Amino acid sequence: MRISEFLSPEAVVADLRARDKQEILRELSAALAQAHPSLKGERLVEVLREREKLGSTGIGEGVAIPHGKLSGLTQLVAAFGVSRQGVDFEAIDGKSTHLFFALVAPENSAGVHLKALARISRLFKNPRFRASILEAPTAEAIHALIVQEDARP
Template sequence: MGRINIIGFLQPEDIIPDLTSDQKDQVLAELAAKVEERNPGLNRAELCKILQERERLGSTGIGDGVAIPHGKVKNAKELVLVFGRSLAGVDFNSLDGRPAQLFFLLVAPDEAVGIHLKMLARISRILKDPATRKRLLDAADAAAIYNVIREQDSCY
């Protein structure tokens, strides 16, 4: 399968620079709404249910202000990514107890295993860097956020 790039699945239109939600379930719903808007075949309500079930297994808040909610959806044709940012931060039951500010929502087709795991690993690797996280928080808008992600995506 080779190397997988975030930018192959994320466009500036897939980015919410200022999430309005301040609760975990609302953030999931806001991100799911963006998925539905950008991928009309996918249903927001069904996606919310899948994401909430996944969160019950354990928080996808990986710490350092980062959360990567994800789930598998039967009628997804390919991997779908959206990115959201909450400058205020949201309690996401993260591993380190800190609020999450940077969210990558990943939706994969039911049968996709390898690509799904590779993308999770790639996102984690890029967001491990404190300087990258700071640049994402400081970015002025969706286009600037996209440029930071694109730049980091090409480094690894």
Template sequence: MTLDCIIDKQSVLANVKARNKKQLLQELSQALSAIVAVDHRIIFETLLKREKLGSTGIGQGIAIPHGKVPSLNRVYGLFARLSQPVDFDSVDSQPVDLVFVLLAPEHAGADHLKALAKISRVLRDPGIVEKLRGTESSEGLYAILTEPAMTIPPASAA
């Protein structure tokens, strides 16, 4: 699996501004709404519901909010690099500046998990994270996330 199966150029955002976690999730829900043709309130409520189960802030300034939306026909993603980090109740208490939102159809069990695992592996690579933090444009971020070297074998194959 490659990330270009999940994101396209329109779903990569640079310099997103938000004051807090709730505002950030609202902003990203609005952006995703235009991509997936689902009401932004449904997306926001889906992400908020998941956050209430436990923060999706995985540490080192990274969050992977995710959820399932019944009307979707495939897995969609949106990547955002924030202009200023925001508190996200992350496991390491560090504010977040890199966010990868993942939305999946209600029935996408394995696909959803594969996408989450892929995103997690990519965002745990210090070299990739350094490149993402040093890139100012959406186009540059998209190129980093979708470069051919990003075809990472599943963890079990390593």
């Protein structure tokens, strides 16, 4: 599974404006809904908020992977956003979060969902890669970096 299979360039936000966790979830959901017009932004926000109630998806090192499952969805979809100023996302290391990878999976897709989470997590463990994403000036450049890094063996 490659990230390019579920992250379209239209769902990448180079400069998130949100200042808190709830606004981040709303902005990422809006990006997802814009890239996938059949999805409703408000429903996506609800799905991501429900998962956050179980515990923060801020995995540390400036990265969060908010995720959830949505009934009626036929394929895995994602949005990615960069917060230049950083947001308190209640990450496990207590640091500000700058890189957000929102993932929404079909309701009955545990295997695909978990594979995608693992792949994203592995990718963003690399500090040089995280730095290059923060330095990228546009959504297109960010998407290209993610696709390029994900293609490495």
